[in-house]
Ligand SMILES: O=P(O)(O)OC[C@H]1O[C@H](OP(=O)(O)OP(=O)(O)O)[C@H](O)[C@@H]1O
Ligand SMILES: NC(=O)CC[C@H](N)C(=O)O
Ligand code: SF4
């Protein structure tokens with residue numbers, strides 16, 4: 001689906017310490033995080049003395065063989081990663097967790113997010129003799145960690161100090177899992193852009209990008225990990241700390257709108273409930289529009305349509321069907337191919353929409369391919385009027401923090417006004433949720449602050465390297 005989806009995912013993390021079924025639980029948890037990355041997957045396990053890894057390209061079930069999984073079974077500690085590339089191409093060498101060997105001990109690393117100073121750090125490290133194996137931004141962390149490691153034995157406090165020092169040097173969005181033979185350290189950047197959750201399974205601590213991973217393995221969801229927090233898990237127990245005291249929470253708004261799974265919880269509220277509330281707020285903004293039915297664009301917008309329906313009193317119907325088997329199709333990129341793909345994916349239910357005034361709720365418009373198709377298809381199926389409601393503000397800017405929302409040139413709202421977009425997609429009206437209303441919803445659920453840069457252009461973390469993550473790989477290859 002990579003070539004034509006409007007929004008592309010990011011990465012999924014899971015880790016568990018001290019459980020007899022660590023690698024199997026990791027595999028199951030990663031399966032529930034598959035929506036966060038489909039390009040590659042890997043697991044690294046620790047025996048307590050050494051680290052062992054397996055990784056591959058594609059979906060989890062294709063990436064790891066039974067033999068690979070069996071080889072990791074005996075080990076009580078494991079971390080896993082599902083990847084969608086943000087910096088560095090989609091190739092095996094960039095699939096995480098990364099595993100490094102040295103006479104001072106093994107190190108594994110998994111990252112969700114995107115570093116905005118990785119190229120500068122990398123150049124400096126290369127000038128000092130480092131040789132990189134990947135084109136991923138994440139690898140710089142491993143080099144920095146190794147360079148800070150002295151020659152002698154390292155105490156628990158010494159290791160924490162070293163990790164803190166390195167975390168202060170990397171800028172951008174990161175949820176990191178850093179595994180040594182005898183410890184697992186997780187850290188969230190000072191803006192807390194990406195989600196990271198703490199859980200417990202049969203007395204063993206675990207961490208995950210989303211709580212749906214805990215549900216999948218029957219673990220207890222303890223709490224959300226906070227911006228700037230650093231947690232270390234060892235056989236002795238768990239240590240809570242912060243790598244910095246200067247934090248400014250700016251959690252990604254798109255996680256709520258689109259990325260996270262509907263059953264995943266943030267501060268104990270499901271994404272489904274948050275999306276429903278976004279839909280309710282949108283209903284307030286569309287009070288003047290009369291319609292017979294409201295339809296959500298499956299899958300991610302059904303919750304918002306539900307909220308819209310509750311607030312407006314307009315009946316919700318399933319007027320669009322999604323072909324659930326269009327998981328991955330190998331179609332060449334380009335607008336025509338994208339349109340064909342949306343047609344394969346979504347289909348109107350004729351006798352539901354025929355002769356009716358329809359409100360369609362989608363969670364976002366990126367290129368406009370989906371809404372253009374939907375309006376045309378619903379009208380062809382006999383809808384009298386088609387009004388588009390979008391449960392997020394106009395998406396205008398690319399993301400530098402780990403989500404591929406494409407480039408300015410491809411984002412329809414970066415150059416066109418809502419009225420021009422309405423005209424282009426052929427809808428009778430088009431209404432977006434306002435930025436303020438979006439924030440009101442998040443605050444009502446206890447958010448400490450949200451990133452809204454793709455809507456407003458206010459990037460909370462300075463973009464040191466003003467180059468889009470998806471263009472970085474070419475630079476690093478010298479193209
Ligand atoms: O304007 P566009 O470029 O077409 O992109 C926007 C569409 O992409 C996303 O859905 P997606 O197709 O990824 O599917 P999902 O909602 O089923 O996850 C999003 O929910 C919109 O429907
Ligand atoms: N989308 C992500 O979180 C990817 C992590 C990392 N930047 C990579 O490209 O591999
Ligand atoms: S720019 Fe948008 S997609 Fe990127 S982190 Fe901020 S809210 Fe999320």
Ligand SMILES: [Mg+2]
Pocket residue numbers: 297298299300301362363
């Ligand atoms: Mg969608």
